[in-house]
Amino acid sequence: GEDVEQSLFLSVREGDSSVINCTYTDSSSTYLYWYKQEPGAGLQLLTYIFSNMDMKQDQRLTVLLNKKDKHLSLRIADTQTGDSAIYFCAESGPIYGQNFVFGPGTRLSVLP
Amino acid sequence: NAGVTQTPKFRILKIGQSMTLQCTQDMNHNYMYWYRQDPGMGLKLIYYSVGAGITDKGEVPNGYNVSRSTTEDFPLRLELAAPSQTSVYFCASSYGGAGETQYFGPGTRLLVL
Numbered sequence: 001g002e003d004v005e006q007s008l009f010l011s012v013r014e015g016d017s018s019v020i021n022c023t024y025t026d027s028s029s030t031y032l033y034w035y036k037q038e039p040g041a042g043l044q045l046l047t048y049i050f051s052n053m054d055m056k057q058d059q060r061l062t063v064l065l066n067k068k069d070k071h072l073s074l075r076i077a078d079t080q081t082g083d084s085a086i087y088f089c090a091e092s093g094p095i096y097g098q099n100f101v102f103g104p105g106t107r108l109s110v111l112p
Numbered sequence: 113n114a115g116v117t118q119t120p121k122f123r124i125l126k127i128g129q130s131m132t133l134q135c136t137q138d139m140n141h142n143y144m145y146w147y148r149q150d151p152g153m154g155l156k157l158i159y160y161s162v163g164a165g166i167t168d169k170g171e172v173p174n175g176y177n178v179s180r181s182t183t184e185d186f187p188l189r190l191e192l193a194a195p196s197q198t199s200v201y202f203c204a205s206s207y208g209g210a211g212e213t214q215y216f217g218p219g220t221r222l223l224v225l
Contacts, residue, residue, distance in 0.1 A: 004154070042116075042202050042216025043155065088154050101171070102154030 022089030135203030
């Protein structure tokens with residue numbers, strides 16, 4: 001079945017850039033998402049990219065998609081302590097609920 | 113707007129007991145979803161609904177039932193609780209489907225002993 005993989009932990013210093021990586025297996029994925037989960041809270045959609053795009057930028061966030069390698073990354077510029085959270089990569093088909101799969105999450109720790 | 117609300121926040125069940133997790137949204141969203149999140153894992157979709165009267169299975173529907181009689185409410189029913197259903201359950205809603213922002217509730221932590 002479909003699978004989404006991420007490294008589980010990442011530590012960066014405040015002010016540095018963070019890059020969180022994700023690989024997926026489903027070549028029919030239409031949407032790829034990045035969610036943020038803060039302790040004790042539900043998930044918050046940060047951004048998503050449509051599968052025919054290579055890059056999407058939204059303020060401090062840059063999403064890069066390499067469809068050939070099925071690799072997705074999230075870059076956070078000027079990482080702040082408030083960015084400490086778990087970041088989930090997810091993918092879906094064109095209709096919600098269709099092949100919707102989350103990765104295990106990457107715990108980002110931002111050190112002062 | 114209260115957004116997405118879930119009750120209860122925490123519950124302990126014995127094996128074989130039943131319960132209903134409540135979820136309500138006041139944003140007039142068409143789509144609603146139930147997820148479970150096991151420790152150290154991503155979310156898995158249990159059921160979703162694209163509008164009142166319409167529900168469909170997600171990735172892990174076994175052991176659960178849902179109904180959507182109104183736009184606002186999307187309860188999740190566990191009929192015979194099992195230890196494997198120990199998890200945190202999140203309800204979410206969105207105006208549209210794929211690509212739309214989902215708004216999540218605070219979660220219900222369920223422990224089955």
